[in-house]
Amino acid sequence: MSRALTWRAVLVWAALAALPALPFMSKFYLLLAFDALLFGAIAMSLDLLMGYTGLVSFGHAAFFGLGAYATAVLLERGIVSLWVCLLFAVLVVGLYALVVSYFSTARRGIYFALLTLIFAEVVYTFFRYTQTFGGSDGIQGLPAPSLAPGFAIDTPLRNYYLVLVYLGLAYLVCRILVTAHFGRVLVAIRENEDRARFLGYNVQRYKMAVCMISALITGLGGALYPGRSAFATPDLMLWTVSGELIIMVMIGGLGTLVGPVIGGAFFVLLQEKVSSYVDWYFIVIGLVLIFIVLFMPRGLLGIRGLLGGRRWRATA
Amino acid sequence: MDYLVAVLLPQLLHGLVFGAALGLLALGLTVIFGLLGVMNFAHGELYMLGAYAGIAVIGLTHSFWAALVVAPLAVGAIGALTEVTTLRPLYRREPLYGLILTFGLALVFREGARQIWGGDMRRILPPFTGSTPLLGMTYPNYRLFLLAAASVLLLAIWLFFTRTRAGIVVRAAVQDAEMLDGLGVNVPRVFTLTFAGSAALAALAGLLLAPIFTVYPQMGVEMILLAFIVVILGGMGSMGGSVVAAFVIGLAQSLLTLWMNPQRVAIAIFAIMIVVLIVRPRGFFGREGVLE
Numbered sequence: 001m002s003r004a005l006t007w008r009a010v011l012v013w014a015a016l017a018a019l020p021a022l023p024f025m026s027k028f029y030l031l032l033a034f035d036a037l038l039f040g041a042i043a044m045s046l047d048l049l050m051g052y053t054g055l056v057s058f059g060h061a062a063f064f065g066l067g068a069y070a071t072a073v074l075l076e077r078g079i080v081s082l083w084v085c086l087l088f089a090v091l092v093v094g095l096y097a098l099v100v101s102y103f104s105t106a107r108r109g110i111y112f113a114l115l116t117l118i119f120a121e122v123v124y125t126f127f128r129y130t131q132t133f134g135g136s137d138g139i140q141g142l143p144a145p146s147l148a149p150g151f152a153i154d155t156p157l158r159n160y161y162l163v164l165v166y167l168g169l170a171y172l173v174c175r176i177l178v179t180a181h182f183g184r185v186l187v188a189i190r191e192n193e194d195r196a197r198f199l200g201y202n203v204q205r206y207k208m209a210v211c212m213i214s215a216l217i218t219g220l221g222g223a224l225y226p227g228r229s230a231f232a233t234p235d236l237m238l239w240t241v242s243g244e245l246i247i248m249v250m251i252g253g254l255g256t257l258v259g260p261v262i263g264g265a266f267f268v269l270l271q272e273k274v275s276s277y278v279d280w281y282f283i284v285i286g287l288v289l290i291f292i293v294l295f296m297p298r299g300l301l302g303i304r305g306l307l308g309g310r311r312w313r314a315t316a
Numbered sequence: 317m318d319y320l321v322a323v324l325l326p327q328l329l330h331g332l333v334f335g336a337a338l339g340l341l342a343l344g345l346t347v348i349f350g351l352l353g354v355m356n357f358a359h360g361e362l363y364m365l366g367a368y369a370g371i372a373v374i375g376l377t378h379s380f381w382a383a384l385v386v387a388p389l390a391v392g393a394i395g396a397l398t399e400v401t402t403l404r405p406l407y408r409r410e411p412l413y414g415l416i417l418t419f420g421l422a423l424v425f426r427e428g429a430r431q432i433w434g435g436d437m438r439r440i441l442p443p444f445t446g447s448t449p450l451l452g453m454t455y456p457n458y459r460l461f462l463l464a465a466a467s468v469l470l471l472a473i474w475l476f477f478t479r480t481r482a483g484i485v486v487r488a489a490v491q492d493a494e495m496l497d498g499l500g501v502n503v504p505r506v507f508t509l510t511f512a513g514s515a516a517l518a519a520l521a522g523l524l525l526a527p528i529f530t531v532y533p534q535m536g537v538e539m540i541l542l543a544f545i546v547v548i549l550g551g552m553g554s555m556g557g558s559v560v561a562a563f564v565i566g567l568a569q570s571l572l573t574l575w576m577n578p579q580r581v582a583i584a585i586f587a588i589m590i591v592v593l594i595v596r597p598r599g600f601f602g603r604e605g606v607l608e
Contacts, residue, residue, distance in 0.1 A: 056412055056415070103590065103593075103594055106594065107593065107594075107597055109411075110355055110411070110415075110552070111548075111593060111597055113355075113415070114355070114544060114548060114593070115590065115593055117541075117544075118541075118545070118586050118589055118590055118593075119586075119590065121541060121582075121586055122583055122586045122587070122590075125579050125582050125583050125586070126579075126583065128579070129577075129579035239537075239541070240537065243357075243419045246416060246419070247416070247419070247420070250416055280427050280428075280430075280431050281427075282423045282424075282426065282427035283423070283424050283427045283428060283431075285420075285423060286420040286421065286422070286423030286424035286427065287420070287424060288420075289416065289417070289419065289420030289423070290402060290417055290420040290421065290424070293406070293413050293416055293417040293420065294402065294405055294406070294417070297409070297413060
């Protein structure tokens with residue numbers, strides 16, 4: 001990484017860390033910033049699959065929702081340690097992701113998309129109708145998780161810093177992965193799966209690995225969600241949520257990591273802004289998506305590439 | 317015997333009725349997939365628009381029959397317009413973009429319908445009531461009509477694809493659009509008209525089912541998943557397969573409800589599809605090697 005880029009990264013992180021100090025950052029805006037960063041990080045993890053490996057997952061909402069339910073179930077039973085919640089989420093999401101990725105990665109293209117979609121629908125249907133987990137109401141009125149005994153993440157400010165750390169770690173993991181040999185193989189699979197196989201790579205194992213990593217990052221994001229919202233509902237894993245995550249990646253720019261973070265934040269802010277003026281914001285979001293697909297297929301960061309700047313899309 | 321007549325037989329007929337309507341929906345989906353390589357996520361919304369267009373026409377003319385003619389035409393026109401303005405520029409791009417585009421279209425249509433007609437559940441009254449004695453039980457006339465109408469339509473579509481020049485051109489486009497272009501056929505026009513036809517079929521299915529189901533802006537979201545399952549089971553791009561699979565799913569759904577609660581049925585159908593995708597991804601009649 002060049003010196004200029006390092007400085008810019010430091011500046012961005014410093015700005016994000018200083019954000020709550022701004023005078024207009026009320027509790028409401030802090031929670032909005034929480035959502036923006038959380039969904040940014042989740043969209044980034046989806047980009048590992050979509051942008052780098054060329055696999056479109058239509059089931060990421062299930063990883064998110066399972067993570068949220070894992071935390072919610074423990075919080076409901078009085079286990080408020082954040083670490084235990086996160087560990088439990090990793091376990092639950094990991095097990096589910098293992099099954100999904102094993103079967104889904106055996107198939108390509110549209111079949112992968114549909115398999116992930118159907119698996120996610122099974123999970124959605126299960127939680128939607130199981131009374132143990134509150135049925136369609138989900139689990140409501142949860143206590144705040146605590147980082148250490150006596151230190152609860154119970155304010156928007158603490159939640160904000162928690163999600164900032166999560167985003168930072170997730171970004172680090174993703175960045176290291178895509179710059180390492182592993183990432184190069186993923187791009188090779190995206191460009192030509194058969195050739196990657198002929199070169200001797202166990203393509204399915206790579207695809208499974210990236211699927212698991214993406215799912216776990218998303219699941220951990222989900223595990224942080226009940227701390228902010230005090231609930232987990234089946235609507236978190238509706239398949240249209242998976243679609244929204246895809247929109248975020250597309251808005252930001254496939255295969256750029258930073259792009260989807262911006263895309264996720266942009267989506268959350270757009271939804272909030274537009275919905276406070278009109279109640280037909282889904283039309284606006286739909287039109288934005290259509291516009292991007294038609295005229296800016298490389299997303300917000302893609303414009304840079306078109307203007308002759310650095311090419312952001314990862315190439316091997 | 318009583319069990320057979322009182323329980324099994326009506327459920328079997330329900331399955332056939334639902335399967336026939338599902339077939340209309342899935343047929344359009346599979347043809348579009350064959351042509352453009354795009355799973356049309358907005359197909360459920362075209363189905364929904366069909367029902368609402370029907371409500372609008374019935375409101376004006378008080379005639380279900382007028383709606384049955386006008387609504388599919390109107391939705392077909394919307395489909396043609398959509399295809400020309402949004403899908404046509406994507407022909408040469410990866411199918412992924414088309415898929416995501418249709419997701420955006422679905423959002424716009426769904427929210428548009430909610431804005432125009434509101435989010436409440438609506439009903440369309442069947443054009444006639446009463447029931448007919450049949451095999452020792454009685455069965456609602458409208459459902460019999462629905463089964464007959466959908467079956468006739470399916471047959472007509474089959475004749476269209478096998479016996480008419482236009483139908484053969486569409487099949488040729490599914491096989492090899494580039495070659496067809498080379499033979500001097502205006503392929504983009506074929507795509508547009510086929511998309512319009514598929515939209516009209518979806519609308520027809522939506523309107524025909526409306527007197528049995530309820531009409532609301534989200535109604536397409538649940539239907540589209542079933543239609544996807546049907547298309548995959550039948551084999552992507554296989555029209556005959558889609559129709560067979562539609563009846564299989566229709567029957568499975570209505571028969572399984574005899575022994576399970578609805579959510580278990582939903583999960584069972586998802587499970588069927590997962591198994592098929594893993595064991596035999598080309599479905600019942602899909603061509604070998606297509607997208608495997």
